[in-house]
Amino acid sequence: MKIGIVCYPTFGGSGVVATELGKALADRGHQVHFVTYNQPARLDFFSENLFYHEVAVSNYPLFDYPPYELALASRLVDVVRFEKLDVLHVHYAIPHASAAFMAKQILLTYGISIPVITTLHGTDITLVGQDSTYKPVVTFSINKSDGVTAVSEHLKRDTYKYFKIEKDIKVIPNFIDLNRFSLKPKDHFKKAIAPNGERVLAHTSNFRKVKNTDDVVRIFAKVLEKIPAKLLMVGDGPERSGCEKLSRELGIAEHVRFLGKQDAIEEILSVSDLFLMPSQSESFGLAALEAMACKVPVVSTNTGGLPELNVEGVTGFLKDVGDVDGMAERAVYILEDEERLQTFKEAALAHAKNFELSNIMPEYENYYKEIIEQSKQEQLGA
Numbered sequence: 001m002k003i004g005i006v007c008y009p010t011f012g013g014s015g016v017v018a019t020e021l022g023k024a025l026a027d028r029g030h031q032v033h034f035v036t037y038n039q040p041a042r043l044d045f046f047s048e049n050l051f052y053h054e055v056a057v058s059n060y061p062l063f064d065y066p067p068y069e070l071a072l073a074s075r076l077v078d079v080v081r082f083e084k085l086d087v088l089h090v091h092y093a094i095p096h097a098s099a100a101f102m103a104k105q106i107l108l109t110y111g112i113s114i115p116v117i118t119t120l121h122g123t124d125i126t127l128v129g130q131d132s133t134y135k136p137v138v139t140f141s142i143n144k145s146d147g148v149t150a151v152s153e154h155l156k157r158d159t160y161k162y163f164k165i166e167k168d169i170k171v172i173p174n175f176i177d178l179n180r181f182s183l184k185p186k187d188h189f190k191k192a193i194a195p196n197g198e199r200v201l202a203h204t205s206n207f208r209k210v211k212n213t214d215d216v217v218r219i220f221a222k223v224l225e226k227i228p229a230k231l232l233m234v235g236d237g238p239e240r241s242g243c244e245k246l247s248r249e250l251g252i253a254e255h256v257r258f259l260g261k262q263d264a265i266e267e268i269l270s271v272s273d274l275f276l277m278p279s280q281s282e283s284f285g286l287a288a289l290e291a292m293a294c295k296v297p298v299v300s301t302n303t304g305g306l307p308e309l310n311v312e313g314v315t316g317f318l319k320d321v322g323d324v325d326g327m328a329e330r331a332v333y334i335l336e337d338e339e340r341l342q343t344f345k346e347a348a349l350a351h352a353k354n355f356e357l358s359n360i361m362p363e364y365e366n367y368y369k370e371i372i373e374q375s376k377q378e379q380l381g382a
Helices: 013-027 068-083 093-108 137-144 153-162 187-193 213-224 240-249 264-270 284-295 325-334 338-355 355-379
Strands: 002-006 031-036 050-054 087-091 116-120 146-148 168-171 198-202 229-234 256-260 276-277 298-301 314-318
Touching: 002 013, 002 068, 002 314, 013 031, 013 050, 013 087, 013 116, 013 355, 031 068, 031 256, 068 093, 068 229, 087 093, 087 137, 087 198, 087 355, 093 116, 093 137, 116 137, 146 153, 146 355, 153 168, 198 213, 198 264, 198 284, 213 240, 213 276, 213 325, 240 256, 264 284, 276 284, 276 325, 284 298, 284 338, 298 325, 314 325, 325 338, 338 355
Parallel strands: 002 031, 002 087, 031 050, 087 116, 116 146, 146 168, 198 229, 198 276, 229 256, 276 298, 298 314
Antiparallel strands: none
């Protein structure tokens, strides 16, 4: 198949999933065309089946805000026409689904009908999409998509709850590449981080308010009262400076390292003993899955799709949003006993294998074929 993928080219979950999906599809012999305004962060190697088409946005002085949606729609028309794509797969509803709909209507004037699949990732539905400014467009674009997927059952329910959606939504969970995300031999790195055998806790995110990164620091401070430990904070964003300030105010700054954005997340996870995810909302929790694949148990909130991923008492523990004391107590429980910690680590990896790329990839391939065939039948019946 010839597949067009539209995504945000960033370190965020939707961009990561879209890029990893495209790379995997290319490895399986499909021709994959990425269409976005920058080269995706993880699209950093050459493959004969991978193509990148940049969306150039006009800087004409009339526009206070660059018309990205129009530029994207035009670029999609161009790519579909000249690369003869079979399907468009757009990740994150805003503005990709509406741009794809516009492109589809333009392509019909050229006698080309292309099916569009929209994948919902989370905040495009639970946060941004509910803004009254965008809600009618999001609702329309989803209903006009030929196929719709969501990354968790919880996100599917939320979509039906908050929007008047008439389309069937297929749940295809996020996935993990266990060739990349696995325990790496990084003992020398761990000794540098924790020279006295301290437990290492980790958190990775984009440091937005929804991630409750200040709670990560507060949880760690309480853990530190009970056992020697270090905290690795990976990523960057608007809440980072506040977390740095809080760690100083709590007197634990010497035990916390802010590492910024990192490409080799798996190497950092490989020296970690526990992953903290106290988010206000997580439609899936891809960062937690990456940790589990590296044999790192998870203490998280019980919000969104996290209970579908983090198994209570097996791969870690789930607590209510804001329950800093409860999450700290569960963290100590896992970390204080070496045998217990190893049991949780083994269970985390075992469960992560259920989301291995080779298990999820056929679901996408079969869905593409189903929607392409459905589109052909509709054209014949028109």
